[in-house]
Amino acid sequence: MAEENKPKNDFNPFGGLKNNGKIKKPKFNSYWIYGIIMLAILATQLFTMGGGAQETSWKVVQDRIIPNGDLKKVEVIRNKGIVNIYLKPETLEKYSELNSNSMFKASKLGPHFYFTIGDIEVFEKRMEEAQKKLPQEQRIYPVYTEQRDWFSDIMPWILPLLIIAIWIFFFRKMNKNSGGGGVFNVGKSQAKLFEKGDKTNISFKQVAGLAEAKEEVEEIVSFLKNPSKYTQLGGKIPKGALLVGPPGTGKTLLAKAVAGEADVPFFSMSGSDFVEMFVGVGASRVRDLFKQAKLKSPCIIFIDEIDAIGRARGKNPNMGSNDERENTLNQLLTEMDGFDTNSGVIILAATNRADILDKALLRAGRFDRQIQVELPDLNERKEIFDVHLKPLKLDKDLNKEFLSKQTPGFSGADIANVCNEAALIAARNDKKSVEKQDFLDAIDRIIGGLEKKNKIIKKEEKSTIAYHEAGHATISWFLEHAHPLVKVTIVPRGKALGAAWYMPQERQITTKEQMLDEMCATLGGRVAEEIIFGKISTGAQNDLEKVTKSAYAMISIYGMSNLVGNVSYYDSTGQSDYSFSKPYSEKTAELIDSESKKLIDNQYDRAREILLEHADGHKKLAELLLEREVIFSEDLEEIFGKRQWEIPNNI
Numbered sequence: 347m348a349e350e351n352k353p354k355n356d357f358n359p360f361g362g363l364k365n366n367g368k369i370k371k372p373k374f375n376s377y378w379i380y381g382i383i384m385l386a387i388l389a390t391q392l393f394t395m396g397g398g399a400q401e402t403s404w405k406v407v408q409d410r411i412i413p414n415g416d417l418k419k420v421e422v423i424r425n426k427g428i429v430n431i432y433l434k435p436e437t438l439e440k441y442s443e444l445n446s447n448s449m450f451k452a453s454k455l456g457p458h459f460y461f462t463i464g465d466i467e468v469f470e471k472r473m474e475e476a477q478k479k480l481p482q483e484q485r486i487y488p489v490y491t492e493q494r495d496w497f498s499d500i501m502p503w504i505l506p507l508l509i510i511a512i513w514i515f516f517f518r519k520m521n522k523n524s525g526g527g528g529v530f531n532v533g534k535s536q537a538k539l540f541e542k543g544d545k546t547n548i549s550f551k552q553v554a555g556l557a558e559a560k561e562e563v564e565e566i567v568s569f570l571k572n573p574s575k576y577t578q579l580g581g582k583i584p585k586g587a588l589l590v591g592p593p594g595t596g597k598t599l600l601a602k603a604v605a606g607e608a609d610v611p612f613f614s615m616s617g618s619d620f621v622e623m624f625v626g627v628g629a630s631r632v633r634d635l636f637k638q639a640k641l642k643s644p645c646i647i648f649i650d651e652i653d654a655i656g657r658a659r660g661k662n663p664n665m666g667s668n669d670e671r672e673n674t675l676n677q678l679l680t681e682m683d684g685f686d687t688n689s690g691v692i693i694l695a696a697t698n699r700a701d702i703l704d705k706a707l708l709r710a711g712r713f714d715r716q717i718q719v720e721l722p723d724l725n726e727r728k729e730i731f732d733v734h735l736k737p738l739k740l741d742k743d744l745n746k747e748f749l750s751k752q753t754p755g756f757s758g759a760d761i762a763n764v765c766n767e768a769a770l771i772a773a774r775n776d777k778k779s780v781e782k783q784d785f786l787d788a789i790d791r792i793i794g795g796l797e798k799k800n801k802i803i804k805k806e807e808k809s810t811i812a813y814h815e816a817g818h819a820t821i822s823w824f825l826e827h828a829h830p831l832v833k834v835t836i837v838p839r840g841k842a843l844g845a846a847w848y849m850p851q852e853r854q855i856t857t858k859e860q861m862l863d864e865m866c867a868t869l870g871g872r873v874a875e876e877i878i879f880g881k882i883s884t885g886a887q888n889d890l891e892k893v894t895k896s897a898y899a900m901i902s903i904y905g906m907s908n909l910v911g912n913v914s915y916y917d918s919t920g921q922s923d924y925s926f927s928k929p930y931s932e933k934t935a936e937l938i939d940s941e942s943k944k945l946i947d948n949q950y951d952r953a954r955e956i957l958l959e960h961a962d963g964h965k966k967l968a969e970l971l972l973e974r975e976v977i978f979s980e981d982l983e984e985i986f987g988k989r990q991w992e993i994p995n996n997i
Contacts, residue, residue, distance in 0.1 A: 399430065402459040404469075407431060408476045415480070416440065420473070420488045421457065422466060429469065429488075430457035539613055539638075548602040554733045555726030555758070556596055562587065562717045563600055566692055567608045570644050584714035586682065586693035588652075590700040591719030594759030597696035600719070601648045604694065611645040613638070617654030620674050628655065628674030636681040639691045652695040658704045675704060682712045701918060721757055724750055730758050734765040741781040749785055752832075754850045764788045790847070794839035803843070809972065810875060811836045811844040814885055816968035817874025818846045818867060821956050823982050823989055827863035830989075835976045843885065858906045861896060866949040866956075868893050873953040874964065893949075897942040902930075907941045910934070960986065 411417050411431065419432035433441065435454055463469045470488065477485045553560055569576050569583040576583055589597040605612040613635065620628040639645050655674045682693060693713070697703065700716065707713065722730060727750040735746065753761060767788035772780040803811075815834050822828035829848035836844040853860070872886035905912040915929045928935060957964055963985050970985075971977055983989065 399457045399460045402431070402461050404461055404463075404472065407459070407461070408472070411441075412476045412480070412486075414440075415484055417486045419456070420486055422463075422469070422488045422490050423493045424466065424490055425492045427462055427464070428460055429463055431459040431461075432456035433458045539611060548599065548606045550603045550607055552733060553596060553599055553603050554729035555722045556600065556719060557726075559589070559596075559600060559717045559719045560603075562715060563604055563694075564607075566646070566694070567604055570608055570610045570646070570692070573644070583692065585711060586695065586713040587715045587717055588700065588708070588713040589694070589696040589717050589719050591698060592721060592757060593698050594757035595719045595721060596758045597698075597719050598650055599758070601650070601694055601696060604646060604648070608646055611639075611642040613645065613647045615649060617649055617651045617656065620655050620678075621671060628670055629677035632674060632677040632681055636691070643691050646692050646694055649693070649695040651697060652707075653697045653699045653702060656695075656697070656703045656707050658702060675707070679704075679706055679712065682707075721755060722761075724754075727753055727756065727761060730761045731765070734762050738765060738769050739779045741779045744780070744782055744785075748782070751849070752786070752789055760792065763792060767791060790839070793847070794842060794845050796839065798838040803838070807843075808836065809968075810879065810883055811885065812971045813874045813878045813964075813968045814871040814883075815844045815846055816964055816971055817870035817872075817953075817957060819870075819977075819982060820874075820960055820964045820967060820986070821870035821953050822846075822848065822867040823986055824956055824960065825863040825867055826990075827857075827860040828867040829864070831979050831982060833976060833978045834971060836971055837975050842888075858900070858904075861900055861906075862945075862949060865893050865896055865946070866953050868896075869946075869950050869953045870957065873950060873957055874968075877954065877957055877961075878968075893946055894942070897945045898938065900945065901938050901941045907945075909941055910937055 407417075411433070414437070416433050416437035417431070418434045421430040421432065422428075423430065433456065438454065438458070441458070473486075473488060550560055550564060566583065566587060573583070589600060591597055601614070605614065615635070620631050635647065639647055655671055655678065657671070657675075659672050659675065695713065700708075708716070728746060731746050731749050749764075753764065756764070764785065765788075768780050768784040771787050771791075772784045775784075777784070815836055819831055819834045822831055829850050832847040832849050834844075834846045839845060868889045871889055872882060875882050875886070900906040901910055903914050903916040905914055917929070930938075966985050967977070967982065970981060
């Protein structure tokens with residue numbers, strides 16, 4: 347048993363680990379060369395400095411070494427003005443105290459001491475005078491020599507090599523970080539290639555919702571697998587398809603599913619991979635990418651975040667300074683329109699900013715199809731929840747349809763985050779399964795932020811917050827088109843001191859009446875503060891911001907003003923963001939300001955009338971909120987009675 351429990355890998359003192367009797371040799375590292383060079387330079391320096399010889403003075407030699415007859419040899423190095431002193435081996439112990447501070451001990455052969463001199467003739471006279479009293483046979487005469495400076499001799503050869511080595515080292519590092527793989531591979535494509543045998547772990551079955559977008563993409567995969575089915579009828583498969591939609595809706599996930607389903611080579615890269623600090627690299631990488639694609643056709647090229655290089659030319663916010671990006675785009679346009687129709691190379695791209703792309707990129711023959719990947723509706727959210735709830739240990743009573751109704755406007759990425767947060771909250775509370783309340787807490791955290799129950803709030807401030815939030819809830823209860831209330835809380839979350847949760851109705855279009863009702867409900871907090879306390883606070887800042895944006899949108903974008911008329915000053919291309927002039931005159935600007943203010947003032951007065959009419963209920967609601975900190979729609983029903991307008995089922 348003792349033999350079985352021994353670790354398989356044993357350390358070998360002579361190099362690496364021993365694995366099953368085989369010695370693993372250490373891998374060669376380029377840093378070793380640099381280390382060897384530095385050690386060689388240090389060794390040369392030590393050798394030329396006389397090894398471990400200790401510096402002394404002529405006085406020590408004159409007063410102590412020569413009179414005692416311990417001197418063996420005197421070596422004068424002419425070209426350096428240094429005198430090396432060699433002692434007799436049997437006398438070394440006498441001078442050990444002079445060598446005690448030396449880092450390197452002198453060898454027995456010497457030299458043992460050295461000192462510097464000025465004029466050689468002066469030194470010769472001093473030596474002669476110091477040895478006058480010694481017998482002739484004991485006198486030591488200097489030996490003259492010259493010592494080469496190896497370091498100075500080899501430095502002109504080593505320095506250029508060091509500069510070249512450092513230059514190559516930094517270029518390797520730079521290109522490795524940029525994915526270039528080497529100095530001469532900077533212009534090569536950085537696309538990740540999935541060959542026929544390489545499958546990702548994503549399939550179309552794992553892409554929930556997105557039925558229409560999935561159908562479009564599946565047709566592309568079907569063509570690559572069986573092209574004759576389409577070409578025999580004279581049809582032509584689209585050369586390119588552009589996935590367009592908000593962030594987190596599953597554009598890249600669809601591309602991964604294509605890579606997993608298509609039985610053809612799949613090139614994947616980001617739009618930013620084309621952009622590099624070197625001039626001409628972007629265009630070179632585009633050429634190399636399409637060259638590889640043609641060799642492996644039929645195949646698919648996927649470019650994620652194509653807006654990094656596809657921005658409209660001549661309308662760059664950098665005032666046209668980024669010519670390299672435009673050159674890359676020009677090369678991409680040329681390559682995309684350069685194939686034959688049935689060459690089998692299809693371009694798939696994704697972006698959430700299709701409005702800023704160059705029109706030449708979107709024309710037929712390049713991107714023939716634009717596939718809209720929108721935020722999921724109720725049924726699609728239910729499908730997405732089915733996918734992300736599978737790995738979780740769920741409570742038996744959990745209703746998936748309820749979760750999909752509680753998350754309007756959530757993207758697929760948001761839903762995945764909700765499921766993960768719910769599991770973390772359940773684990774934090776030591777639960778055996780994930781319950782309904784865990785999901786509600788997760789949704790609250792994602793929308794409003796982390797609860798801050800320990801935040802210090804004065805009693806007066808807490809009262810103001812309670813009446814403010816109760817004002818929102820009261821007005822929304824009595825307005826037909828206001829979103830139905832789910833709950834109200836005065837527990838601080840994130841930057842908000844209080845919040846009201848509503849269940850937005852899934853509308854495709856919004857009427858003027860609906861926008862006015864929502865504006866009125868949003869102003870309810872500020873109105874409540876003024877009525878109850880006779881003063882207003884900064885707590886309504888976010889409300890006023892929403893109301894102002896909504897009012898200006900109604901007037902200048904949606905044409906909902908009789909005085910301004912049925913005009914829209916909104917530029918859907920997004921290019922007006924970089925212009926310095928407004929698309930209307932100063933007189934029209936004054937009219938828009940006036941109409942927007944009138945719109946807000948009317949809804950403010952309307953909110954005041956509703957709160958004064960239901961003042962008792964508003965007060966009860968605020969007091970209940972101060973007591974419980976969180977109230978639900980059932981509590982409002984007890985105070986105000988059943989809501990006249992039924993809460994829609996969002997189906």
